[in-house]
Amino acid sequence: MGEVSKVAIIGTGLVGRGWAIVFARAGCQVALYDGQTGAASEARRIIETSLQDLKASGLIGEPEAVLARITPVATLAEALQGAVYAQESVFEKVDVKRRIFSEIDAVIDSQTQVGSSSSGIPASAFTEHVACRARCLVAHPVNPPYLAPIVELVPAPWTEPETVSAVRTLMEAVGQEPVQMTREAEGFLLNRLQAVLLMEAWRLVEAGLASAEDIDRTVKYGLGLRWSFMGPFETIDLNAPGGIADYARRLGPLYQSIAASTTEHEVWDEALIARVEAERRALLPAEQLAERMVWRDRRLMALAQHKRNVEESAR
Amino acid sequence: MGEVSKVAIIGTGLVGRGWAIVFARAGCQVALYDGQTGAASEARRIIETSLQDLKASGLIGEPEAVLARITPVATLAEALQGAVYAQESVFEKVDVKRRIFSEIDAVIDSQTQVGSSSSGIPASAFTEHVACRARCLVAHPVNPPYLAPIVELVPAPWTEPETVSAVRTLMEAVGQEPVQMTREAEGFLLNRLQAVLLMEAWRLVEAGLASAEDIDRTVKYGLGLRWSFMGPFETIDLNAPGGIADYARRLGPLYQSIAASTTEHEVWDEALIARVEAERRALLPAEQLAERMVWRDRRLMALAQHKRNVEESAR
Numbered sequence: 001m002g003e004v005s006k007v008a009i010i011g012t013g014l015v016g017r018g019w020a021i022v023f024a025r026a027g028c029q030v031a032l033y034d035g036q037t038g039a040a041s042e043a044r045r046i047i048e049t050s051l052q053d054l055k056a057s058g059l060i061g062e063p064e065a066v067l068a069r070i071t072p073v074a075t076l077a078e079a080l081q082g083a084v085y086a087q088e089s090v091f092e093k094v095d096v097k098r099r100i101f102s103e104i105d106a107v108i109d110s111q112t113q114v115g116s117s118s119s120g121i122p123a124s125a126f127t128e129h130v131a132c133r134a135r136c137l138v139a140h141p142v143n144p145p146y147l148a149p150i151v152e153l154v155p156a157p158w159t160e161p162e163t164v165s166a167v168r169t170l171m172e173a174v175g176q177e178p179v180q181m182t183r184e185a186e187g188f189l190l191n192r193l194q195a196v197l198l199m200e201a202w203r204l205v206e207a208g209l210a211s212a213e214d215i216d217r218t219v220k221y222g223l224g225l226r227w228s229f230m231g232p233f234e235t236i237d238l239n240a241p242g243g244i245a246d247y248a249r250r251l252g253p254l255y256q257s258i259a260a261s262t263t264e265h266e267v268w269d270e271a272l273i274a275r276v277e278a279e280r281r282a283l284l285p286a287e288q289l290a291e292r293m294v295w296r297d298r299r300l301m302a303l304a305q306h307k308r309n310v311e312e313s314a315r
Numbered sequence: 316m317g318e319v320s321k322v323a324i325i326g327t328g329l330v331g332r333g334w335a336i337v338f339a340r341a342g343c344q345v346a347l348y349d350g351q352t353g354a355a356s357e358a359r360r361i362i363e364t365s366l367q368d369l370k371a372s373g374l375i376g377e378p379e380a381v382l383a384r385i386t387p388v389a390t391l392a393e394a395l396q397g398a399v400y401a402q403e404s405v406f407e408k409v410d411v412k413r414r415i416f417s418e419i420d421a422v423i424d425s426q427t428q429v430g431s432s433s434s435g436i437p438a439s440a441f442t443e444h445v446a447c448r449a450r451c452l453v454a455h456p457v458n459p460p461y462l463a464p465i466v467e468l469v470p471a472p473w474t475e476p477e478t479v480s481a482v483r484t485l486m487e488a489v490g491q492e493p494v495q496m497t498r499e500a501e502g503f504l505l506n507r508l509q510a511v512l513l514m515e516a517w518r519l520v521e522a523g524l525a526s527a528e529d530i531d532r533t534v535k536y537g538l539g540l541r542w543s544f545m546g547p548f549e550t551i552d553l554n555a556p557g558g559i560a561d562y563a564r565r566l567g568p569l570y571q572s573i574a575a576s577t578t579e580h581e582v583w584d585e586a587l588i589a590r591v592e593a594e595r596r597a598l599l600p601a602e603q604l605a606e607r608m609v610w611r612d613r614r615l616m617a618l619a620q621h622k623r624n625v626e627e628s629a630r
Contacts, residue, residue, distance in 0.1 A: 120569055142537045142538075142540075147540075148536065148537055148540050148541075149536045149537075150532065150533055150536040150537030150538075152533070177532055177536040179525065179529035179530075179532050179533050180525065180526075180529055181524055181525050182523055182524055182525065183524065185519075185522075185524050185576075186569075186572060186573050186576055187569065187570075187573040189519065189524070189525055189529070189530060189533045190533050190537050190538055191569070191570075191573065192515055192519065192573055192577075193512055193515055193516065193530070193533065193534065193538060194538055194547075194570075195569075195570040195573040195574055196511040196512055196514070196515040196573075196574060196577065197508055197511055197512045197547055198547055198551070198570055199511070199570060199571070199574045200507055200508055200511040201508065201547050201548065204500075204504065204507065207500075208497055209496055209497055209498065209500050209504070210494065210495065210496050210497065210504055211495075212548045213548075214494035214495055214504070215494075215504060215508070215546065215547065215548060216545065216546025216547065216548045216549050217465065217492055217494050217546060218465055218467070218494050218504045218505050218508065218546070219508065219542050219546040219547055220542065220543060220544055220545055220546040221463065221464045221465040221492040222457045222463055222464075222465030222505050223457075223465075223505055223508060223509055223542070224539055224542035224543040224544075224546065225457075225462075225463050225543055225615060225618055225619075226463075226611070226615070227534050227535065227538070227539035227542060227543070228535060228539040228540055228542070228543035228618065229535055229539075229614050229618070230531065230535055230611065230614075231530065231531025231532060231533070231534040231535045231539065232509075232512055232513055232516050232530065232531065232534055233516065233527045233528075233530060233531045233591065233595065234531050234595075234599075236513070237595050237599065237604070238604065238607055238608050238611050241604075242601075243592065243595065243596070243601060243604055244588075244591060244592050244595050245588050245589070245592040248583050248588045248591075248592075249588070252583035252588075254435055254501075254502065254506070254510075255502075255506075255509075255510040255513055255514060255583070256514070256583065257501060258501050258502040258506065258507055258510040258511075259510055259511060259514045261500075261501055262507075262511065268563050268567035268570070268571065273559070273560050273563045273564070273567075274560070276548065276559060276563075277558065277559050277560040277563075280548065280549075280552050280558065280559050281558070284549075284552070286557075286558060289552070289553065289556075289558055292553060293553050295629075296541070296545065296553050299544050299545075299625060300540060300541070302621070302625045303540055303543065303544070303621070304540075306617070306618070306621040310614065310617045314610075
């Protein structure tokens with residue numbers, strides 16, 4: 001990033017705090033705003049702990065320098081003043097989102113662009129009524145965004161192309177990996193891909209073909225390895241001597257046949273959920289969930305460090 | 316492994332060679348057999364090169380010791396004599412598989428169990444006619460099995476349970492991660508999960524919603540990170556405060572709605588394949604495919620090393 005930019009974080013829950021780290025780590029001045037009094041200051045204290053963990057994993061330099069760029073502010077106007085970009089991460093309800101976009105609209109500078117962390121609701125559902133709507137879009141992260149760099153940029157029908165490209169440039173500048181949809185679709189890209197795999201995973205358990213544990217193992221010791229550094233298209237491109245067209249002609253019919261053979265049961269019903277939950281709780285008691293989430297974040301940090309090392313050594 | 320076991324490798328192409336490394340690395344005596352004269356000796360020479368690469372990545376000790384346990388043999392009878400287990404990896408055609416199982420049946424010891432590397436054809440399609448069929452099943456690996464530890468065990472209706480459990484124990488003893496299906500299903504587990512995700516990926520490109528490249532990025536910078544060490548069920552189990560049941564009740568309806576909204580176009584048609592191929596070839600020219608496959612294997616090796624390190628340091 002050339003000059004120091006100011007970014008506003010609107011909503012300082014788990015997602016907003018993650019974004020604050022992303023922008024401050026990259027050198028931006030970050031204003032933290034939350035509609036609930038005291039929440040922004042509390043968020044900054046939680047961020048301080050997260051920064052210590054990141055430092056311990058070698059993923060950032062000095063936490064103090066990063067933290068010094070993060071400032072809780074008392075009003076939305078103060079947060080947005082002079083900001084090049086605002087990341088909205090309020091509660092995922094359409095009326096809550098509509099309301100905060102009205103409030104943003106009342107005080108926003110004419111140049112500020114606004115990305116919503118919405119994981120499911122498209123921007124068209126909560127920005128139609130605001131004057132600044134051409135500068136609004138969805139910028140959906142994966143949690144926590146400072147470890148999983150993906151961000152999905154999804155324009156509403158009225159989002160201007162310049163906004164998409166400017167937010168893309170900003171996200172790249174702060175170290176994220178933006179992907180772009182041409183228009184809105186339910187679940188965007190990431191959750192659409194996750195949905196079809198999860199649906200099949202539940203179906204396989206429902207049909208009694210395998211345990212949930214063995215399905216997890218199939219992914220973590222098999223499919224997920226390549227996908228963690230190549231994605232599905234590059235994986236098949238390298239899986240036939242003649243590349244992806246060769247692969248598609250050989251295996252397309254098999255995959256279509258498999259997809260056609262998936263049952264259309266009502267899945268995720270209570271009995272099935274109870275079965276899979278019982279299996280999970282046998283592997284991981286409920287009281288160890290929080291501890292295992294810490295383990296997951298450490299693994300994500302170690303994986304991020306690993307990916308950075310191999311990518312740097314390949315240069 | 317307690318005492319040194321003998322394993323027969325039947326078919327010494329890419330897959331068979333990978334299996335030879337798995338078993339020899341773990342201390343088994345490995346007999347290499349291929350119906351084509353000279354192929355087994357040639358395979359041993361290729362294995363020697365692969366072992367050098369593995370040594371360079373720190374994934375095995377001395378290549379010489381591993382190689383010393385691998386012996387090309389001239390006949391199937393010689394390969395099978397005294398073997399606790401045989402891994403069949405001949406060409407993926409049902410008549411070819413049927414024929415080799417007839418040949419195996421004619422000379423097999425009464426205790427030897429046989430796993431087929433078949434990636435799509437179930438064991439019921441090529442073992443029904445043989446006397447040893449109760450000791451036959453599918454043991455489907457991902458390539459190369461010495462880097463991706465998953466192996467899918469899929470019994471035919473006549474496979475005895477003792478065979479499944481003995482092969483499971485053997486696979487665990489040699490460092491693989493077996494998963495078990497209760498009965499046959501097209502594509503087994505891994506390719507069923509891959510199929511549904513790939514189908515959706517092609518559909519998203521077909522609908523013009525995103526580029527193939529951005530779909531790959533969505534997986535490699537997002538979804539694939541957690542999946543590479545947790546799998547899909549543990550991922551959602553840790554993605555809601557109350558675990559998987561909490562998650563399923565909150566997000567089940569969204570996923571069902573997404574799955575219901577997938578179009579049922581005829582996909583992978585020639586025009587679509589040509590579009591995605593053009594996009595891939597712009598990113599990776601055809602003449603660089605082979606080089607990129609070497610890169611992929613190095614990345615898989617580095618990832619295997621990384622996973623081993625973090626898992627060991629967690630003990």
